[in-house]
Amino acid sequence: MSPLMTQKRLQFVNVAWLALVAAAALIAVLRGITFVPLLGGAVISALPAIVGLVFLRPDRAAYPIAPPLLVICWTLLAVLGVALTGGASSPLTILFALAPLIALNLEDTDMAAEAAIFGVLAYFAVLLMGRFGLLPAGADAYQALTVAIAFAGLVLAGLLVWVLVRDRYAGRGSVAGDTAIEETPPAAPPMPILPAASGILLMDVTPEGRVRSLSGDTLGLVSAKQGAALAHLFEPDADVSGLCPESGHARGEIRLADGRLAAFAAEAGPAGTRLLVQDISASQRQAEEASVALEAAASQLQDRTAFFASLGHDLKTPLNAILGYADMMRAQIRGPLPEAYADYPGIIHESGQDLLLLVDDILDLAKANADRQRLEPEPVDLIASAQSIVRQLDNQAERAGVKLKIKSDSEVWAHADARAVRQIWQNLVSNAIKYSNKGGTVTLDAVEAGGAAVLSVIDKGAGMSEDDLRRVTEPFSQGGNSRGRAGTGLGLAVVRSFAELHGGQLTLLSQPGRGTRAEVTLPLADMNDIAPLEDAAE
Known part of the structure; x- marks a missing residue:
């Protein structure tokens, strides 16, 4: 579906939501809600639709930030509504479904997944805060407005699903219809209709060498018309006999009447020749335009990623x-x-x-x-960092029946970002605990080798196959041994990203059923930088 049609569809949804909010406000008035809370609730509820109406106007191209901003507004409405009306038990929890549905109607599945993840995190945070009394108690006096808005959210969710399913069903019906036409072609198929600015001219040529019919771009040739002699379209000394083979196919290049170089493809038939001529220079221009459009799309994707990175x-x-x-x-x-x-x-x-x-x-x-990750390298003792992680994750390991052990007791200094090193340890050790068998041991180690500092985490758990090793460092990818184990597939991708930002690498050695060894190489710290730190410690 074109961006224009998508924007029109979202405008319809935004107007429908404003109408539903107005109806909810009318119901609340009839139930006796006072003016101030009624006005506040209605204005807050209407804000996402107002944002959509402003930034997704069908008479102009959408701003790059408009889709993520709209999804975030719906998510914030859900969080605020649930937090102010009773927490996790509020009927406004239905609003958490609207942000992913809006993203799906924007035809952005990645954004829909992100909206769903952030919605789950926000709901869990509200649940915990409500458990400890950190949220305001929902007032019974506003229950009528709350229920009315919740019903409006339920109606809008159904509307979004209906619009989405209707468009997908209509697309499948069109494909099925096209297939049926192809399966029963007419005895004399008409010429396909090509765009007038496509740079491609399609002609049906008689055995006598005259144009019976044509479609597409005339390529600026005055003589390109029905009934014209084929030879008039090309240079006077061009050999046009190759354009009309007696049987089979023919391909090649030929000069047009104005001297431009064109490519042709011809197919012989019982009633003449079907000839396709393409202006090569036009094809090159289209390739350049496609390259510019691709760069623009990449820039929009980077803007969206940068926006989420700032949250x-x-x-x-x-x-x-x-x-x-x-x-x-x-x-x-x-x-x-x-x-x-x-x-x-x-x-x-x-x-x-x-x-x-x-x-x-x-x-x-x-x-x-988004190329916004910035490191602050300094001398970091890898063993001291590992000891801190062991203290943090000891309870998690104990619940899993796994023992954590640090092999080395001597200092190993790396020139790295301390927070990044800590997150590398934490992700690797958490993974090792998750995939270790009960009674197993996870070993942490750090050494100097090959002019670099190398930290490693070793377990004797499930292990991975060669296919798993090739994909587990990609975002949201998990190995075949992850079945039945919770996880998002982000841990090793983040470890690899941090390692490469330091100029190092992540290496995984594993066999199914025999465990995994994960190693990360980092730059060694300069001894001149370490000495002042040791003196200060003394």
């Missing part, structure tokens, strides 16, 4: 709050917890750490794709 602060702020409150409860700063709840802060903290790692992976990958 890190907004996504991580609620997670940091969750982790902070969980730490306070674990430390019993406000007093001891009831024994029945004693284990909950630890579980919340570990789950929050998993979510934070996932958000970091998504944002780091987005920044790398």
Whole structure:
């Protein structure tokens, strides 16, 4: 479907949502809702549709930022609505379905997947914040407006699904109809209709060498018309006999009447010849235009990726709050917890750490794709960093029945970004724990080898095949051993990205059933930079 048709379709959806919001407001008035909350709820609910009407006008090309901005507005409406009307139990949870459906109607499946992921993260954050009383209680007085908006969201979701299914069904029906026509061709098929600016001229030529009919671009030739002699279309000394083979096919190049070089393809038939002539210079211009369009599309994709990469602060702020409150409860700063709840802060903290790692992976990958990832290299002790990760993931390993062990006890200094090194350790060790058998051991090690610092994580778990090794470092790709194990397929892609940004590489050695060894090479730190750090420590 063309961008213009897509924008018209979204304009219809935006207008429908405004009408549904107006109807919900009328219902709320009839149920006795006061003016101030009614106005606030209606304005907030209408904002995504207003954004769509402003930025997706069918009379002009859409702004590159318009599709992601529209999807984000619908996601924020869902988060705000659920947070203000009772948390995870609010009927407005239906609004979380609208952002992915909007992205699908924009014919962007990648954006739909991103919207779904961010919606799940936001819902989980609201769920946790509601559990600990961090959200306002939903007022019963506003229940009528809440239910009306929720019903409007349900109607809009159904409308979006109907529009999407209708367009897909209509497309399949068109393809089926075309196939039926091809299967029963008429006895004398008409000339195909080609665009007048295609740079291609298609002619039906009689055995006597005259143009019976033609279609497409006349290539600027005055003599290109029905009944004209074929020889008049080309240079006077051109051999036109090759254009009309007695049987089979013929291909070649020939000069047009104005001297331009053209390519031709001819097919002999019982009633004459079907001849196709293409202006080679026009083909070159089309290739250049296609290259420009491809560059423009790549630039729009990069703008969208850069936009999502800039959302890190907004996504991580609620997670940091969750982790902070969980730490306070674990430390019993406000007093001891009831024994029945004693284990909950630890579980919340570990789950929050998993979510934070996932958000970091998504944002780091987005920044790398948008060329916005910036490192701050400094001397980093890989063993000290590994010890910190072991302390962080020890509870996760204990629950999985896996033991964490650091092989080396001597310092190994790399010239690298400390946060990136920590995330490399965390992703590799989390993967190793996930794929290790109960009772197994995950070994962390770091050495100096070949003029580089090499960190490694070794497990004796499920292992991977050669096919798995070729694809697991690609974003959102997982090996065949991932069945039944939760994961997004981002961890190793982020590790590889960080390794390459440092000028190093990720190496995976594995066999099915015999475990995996993951190695990351990083630049060695300069001894002159390490000495001041050791003196300060002493």
